[in-house]
Amino acid sequence: MNIQQLRPLHVLVFREAEWWIAQCLEFDLAAHASTMEELVYEFEKTLVGTFVVSHENGLPGLDHLPPAPEVYSKLFMQAVMRVGAQVRPRFQGPLNIPPAFMIPEIRMRMQERIN
Numbered sequence: 001m002n003i004q005q006l007r008p009l010h011v012l013v014f015r016e017a018e019w020w021i022a023q024c025l026e027f028d029l030a031a032h033a034s035t036m037e038e039l040v041y042e043f044e045k046t047l048v049g050t051f052v053v054s055h056e057n058g059l060p061g062l063d064h065l066p067p068a069p070e071v072y073s074k075l076f077m078q079a080v081m082r083v084g085a086q087v088r089p090r091f092q093g094p095l096n097i098p099p100a101f102m103i104p105e106i107r108m109r110m111q112e113r114i115n
Contacts, residue, residue: 009025009026010024010026010076011025012072012075012076012079013036014075018034019033020036022039022043023068023072024043024068025067025068025073025076027050027062027065027067027068028068028069029050029062029065030043030046031045031046050062050065
């Protein structure tokens with residue numbers, strides 16, 4: 001991935017029962033949590049974790065992932081139209097992905113949290 005390929009990610013955030021859901025539109029990545037604060041953490045963990053696994057399997061970036069199902073893009077655009085908001089992504093895709101030299105350290109920390 002080169003500098004011309006860096007792009008922001010658009011994420012649809014919605015509530016389903018007691019869960020907050022974050023669904024990336026450019027890639028079929030999602031996370032859920034009981035609070036918005038936890039959702040940000042869980043989505044970033046999913047994003048970085050997917051990138052780490054991809055890297056470990058020799059896959060560059062996230063471009064091997066399919067986009068989210070079209071229904072989420074439609075819901076995203078309906079939400080934007082409804083509130084008349086300017087879309088400003090919170091998650092900055094590859095800009096938030098750590099450099100390769102940090103991946104082993106991040107992986108170790110993630111494993112420590114699991115154990």
